[in-house]
Amino acid sequence: xxxxxxxxxFPDMVLPVLNQSxxxxxxxxxxxxxxxxxxxxxxxxxxxxxxxxxxGGGAGMVMKAEPLFRAVDALRREYQDSPAGxxxxxxxxxxxxxxxTQRLAEDLRxxxxxxxxxxxxxxxxxxxxxxxxxxxxVSIGDYVLTGGxxxxxxxxxxxxxxxxxxxxxxxxxxxxxxxxxxLEYPHYTRPPEVRGLAVPEVLLSGNHEAIRIWxxxxxxxxxxxxxxxxxxxxxxNEEDKRLLDAIVREGATAHLSSGGGGGVGx
Numbered sequence: 341x342x343x344x345x346x347x348x349x350f351p352d353m354v355l356p357v358l359n360q361s362x363x364x365x366x367x368x369x370x371x372x373x374x375x376x377x378x379x380x381x382x383x384x385x386x387x388x389x390x391x392x393x394x395x396g397g398g399a400g401m402v403m404k405a406e407p408l409f410r411a412v413d414a415l416r417r418e419y420q421d422s423p424a425g426x427x428x429x430x431x432x433x434x435x436x437x438x439x440x441t442q443r444l445a446e447d448l449r450x451x452x453x454x455x456x457x458x459x460x461x462x463x464x465x466x467x468x469x470x471x472x473x474x475x476x477x478v479s480i481g482d483y484v485l486t487g488g489x490x491x492x493x494x495x496x497x498x499x500x501x502x503x504x505x506x507x508x509x510x511x512x513x514x515x516x517x518x519x520x521x522x523l524e525y526p527h528y529t530r531p532p533e534v535r536g537l538a539v540p541e542v543l544l545s546g547n548h549e550a551i552r553i554w555x556x557x558x559x560x561x562x563x564x565x566x567x568x569x570x571x572x573x574x575x576x577n578e579e580d581k582r583l584l585d586a587i588v589r590e591g592a593t594a595h596l597s598s599g600g601g602g603g604v605g606x
Contacts, residue, residue, distance in 0.1 A: 349379045432478070
């Protein structure tokens with residue numbers, strides 16, 4: 341089981357997502373536990389103020405440090421006698437953090453630790469949160485969002501998918517994009533033709549080996565065209581290298597532009 345706490349000023353931003361689809365099923369199966377903590381509950385004034393104007397002037401508001409300190413202190417007390425372990429892994433969604441990747445999602449799937457997401461908002465959080473709590477800063481992209489709630493949900497979702505048994509088909513996560521440093525191959529479903537665009541014949545052939553090779557080749561083709569930085573020689577086996585050579589020889593866009601083609605190629 342993966343255990344998470346989301347500390348946020350806006351619980352209603354995250355609860356609807358957590359109560360849908362795979363995340364809901366994972367919680368119902370007891371494979372994922374997510375608790376949403378309202379940061380205002382850790383304030384001391386009667387108005388439950390969790391933000392204030394920045395020292396030195398400037399636009400916007402800054403989230404106060406004390407409520408976040410109190411929230412983390414409360415979690416540490418709450419879990420200190422937990423049989424699941426007491427170590428909290430603090431994560432602060434931030435555009436200044438290290439990029440969130442599939443490898444980091446795999447690393448977060450550590451049942452010995454409880455993941456605690458400190459969701460900032462407005463202009464950010466008081467710097468003393470970073471200095472005093474030393475959370476891991478993680479970014480989901482080079483852009484600015486209103487708060488840390490959406491990045492936290494992205495990280496929870498990506499990590500939960502990796503829990504054995506969460507997905508209906510255990511192979512689904514294995515073949516996801518980035519699961520092995522490649523983008524995913526194209527998918528098709530019924531009907532066999534839509535507006536003149538046909539499903540590649542190989543997928544209708546019933547030849548499982550031919551389908552496997554086609555899918556691997558198209559995954560390599562997509563990665564070669566869209567994210568060539570992911571194609572690292574040491575991660576490719578001999579079959580991959582032969583398929584990639586064929587892709588280059590035939591013109592990399594051949595299958596993508598024709599709806600996937602009919603054969604597998606080598």
